[in-house]
Amino acid sequence: MNRRPLLVRSTTVLLVALTLGSSTPASAGELEDRKGVLESEIAEVLESIEYLDSDIMESVAQLQMYQSELPAAQEALAAAQERVEASADEVTVLAGRVELAQETMDRLTEQFSRDEAEMEQTREVIGQIATQAYKNGGVPSKVSLMLDSEGTGTLTSSMDLVSLALRSQNAAVSRLSQQDATNANSRARLVAVEDEIRSLKAEADAALEAEQAERDAAASEKATVDKLIEDTSALSARLQEQKPAIEAKLAGVQEAHEKVNADIAERQRRLLEEARLAEEARLRAEAEAQAEARAAAEAARLQAEAAARREAGAAAQQLAPAPVAAQALVPAPAADAGAFGLRMPVNAPISSGFGWRATPSGTIDFNGTGGYEHTGIDFAAGCGIPVYAPAAGEVWYADSDALLGAGKRIVLNHGVVGGNALATNFYHLSRFNVAPGQRVSAGQVIGHVGDTGNSAGCHLHFETMLNGNLVDPRGLL
Numbered sequence: 001m002n003r004r005p006l007l008v009r010s011t012t013v014l015l016v017a018l019t020l021g022s023s024t025p026a027s028a029g030e031l032e033d034r035k036g037v038l039e040s041e042i043a044e045v046l047e048s049i050e051y052l053d054s055d056i057m058e059s060v061a062q063l064q065m066y067q068s069e070l071p072a073a074q075e076a077l078a079a080a081q082e083r084v085e086a087s088a089d090e091v092t093v094l095a096g097r098v099e100l101a102q103e104t105m106d107r108l109t110e111q112f113s114r115d116e117a118e119m120e121q122t123r124e125v126i127g128q129i130a131t132q133a134y135k136n137g138g139v140p141s142k143v144s145l146m147l148d149s150e151g152t153g154t155l156t157s158s159m160d161l162v163s164l165a166l167r168s169q170n171a172a173v174s175r176l177s178q179q180d181a182t183n184a185n186s187r188a189r190l191v192a193v194e195d196e197i198r199s200l201k202a203e204a205d206a207a208l209e210a211e212q213a214e215r216d217a218a219a220s221e222k223a224t225v226d227k228l229i230e231d232t233s234a235l236s237a238r239l240q241e242q243k244p245a246i247e248a249k250l251a252g253v254q255e256a257h258e259k260v261n262a263d264i265a266e267r268q269r270r271l272l273e274e275a276r277l278a279e280e281a282r283l284r285a286e287a288e289a290q291a292e293a294r295a296a297a298e299a300a301r302l303q304a305e306a307a308a309r310r311e312a313g314a315a316a317q318q319l320a321p322a323p324v325a326a327q328a329l330v331p332a333p334a335a336d337a338g339a340f341g342l343r344m345p346v347n348a349p350i351s352s353g354f355g356w357r358a359t360p361s362g363t364i365d366f367n368g369t370g371g372y373e374h375t376g377i378d379f380a381a382g383c384g385i386p387v388y389a390p391a392a393g394e395v396w397y398a399d400s401d402a403l404l405g406a407g408k409r410i411v412l413n414h415g416v417v418g419g420n421a422l423a424t425n426f427y428h429l430s431r432f433n434v435a436p437g438q439r440v441s442a443g444q445v446i447g448h449v450g451d452t453g454n455s456a457g458c459h460l461h462f463e464t465m466l467n468g469n470l471v472d473p474r475g476l477l
Contacts, residue, residue, distance in 0.1 A: 265468030348381035376463035407453025
């Protein structure tokens with residue numbers, strides 16, 4: 001019996017919260033796909049834990065959801081950690097570039113300072129030359145240093161010294177001009193390096209902020225993973241603790257189910273026995289009728305022969321009519337009833353099939369068998385949708401079975417057709433429109449879809465019991 005719809009809806013908020021909780025960007029389509037996959041897995045869980053109470057179903061569904069979400073959360077954490085590493089590498093690279101640019105600026109600043117000192121010294125020399133040449137035609141000692149001369153002993157007159165000083169002054173001015181141009185270039189380079197440093201520092205600050213953001217995101221992803229692991233462990237431990245009680249309850253449900261099925265099977269056995277006895281009586285009556293017909297025919301034949309002998313002496317011209325043998329009345333053979341030809345009990349699609357259903361991996365196998373037999377088919381029908389009698393029959397049950405978990409249920413007996421006894425079962429109804437012992441016709445509304453009993457959503461669980469055995473209804477519809 002499928003109880004998917006309500007429980008899926010009840011866990012949708014949690015599912016979306018877990019799905020959207022990751023800081024990894026995802027498109028709306030990806031989120032919808034992930035949500036659809038998880039809902040499908042949850043539905044699979046719900047189909048595998050038939051007859052459990054809603055709180056247990058909720059816990060198992062959440063456990064499956066946590067386990068389904070955990071791999072994606074772990075992937076998101078790994079991706080976040082990779083982004084942290086990439087951001088840290090970028091910060092390191094930018095720090096190296098800032099350091100290199102700072103070293104370049106320091107060299108340029110030092111060179112600029114040296115050049116300024118040399119220019120100041122050159123200006124001082126020029127001033128001294130001009131001042132002394134103006135005053136007394138003398139030449140300061142620094143001139144010889146500038147000219148790299150051996151001294152002034154070879155000069156013969158003060159005019160020659162003045163001339164030399166003027167030449168030295170011109171050379172110093174030229175050198176000063178060149179040095180000034182060099183300094184201007186150094187100053188421009190220094191400004192460019194300073195701008196580069198400011199830009200690199202801004203990038204480094206932004207990279208540091210990005211790294212911190214990535215670290216925060218990674219911490220959030222880790223918290224999500226840790227929480228999923230914690231919740232998974234807690235739920236699993238809780239369900240394991242409840243497992244003995246749940247197994248005992250499932251055993252009781254199974255016993256009740258078997259008792260109900262045994263009762264229906266016994267009724268069908270009696271029907272088949274009654275049908276067999278009736279068929280035997282019919283065959284005996286038919287044989288007796290045939291024997292009586294044959295005896296009557298034989299008596300009529302003998303009477304006809306005697307009459308013929310009595311009339312043998314009549315005139316030869318008179319012709320006696322030939323006797324006609326009587327024909328036995330043989331009943332026509334029973335019409336072939338063919339298949340039961342059940343109509344659909346509800347106008348809705350089939351959401352769950354008949355047969356073995358394995359317990360999904362990662363969940364709790366309460367039965368200890370790895371799964372269970374789904375004894376009917378489920379129709380995804382909304383509450384209140386009419387339920388129709390699939391064929392004419394008699395109402396055997398119209399009650400509520402709490403122990404079985406069927407909720408409000410109806411069992412119809414369709415009698416024996418072609419040597420086969422058929423009954424149909426309808427579970428989880430919201431109400432029924434018939435009473436035990438009532439005769440119903442094919443297509444008559446007998447009840448309405450609900451979610452009573454162990455059901456977590458509006459649907460119809462439909463079973464067919466043929467000759468005491470539950471069979472796949474789809475083979476009879």
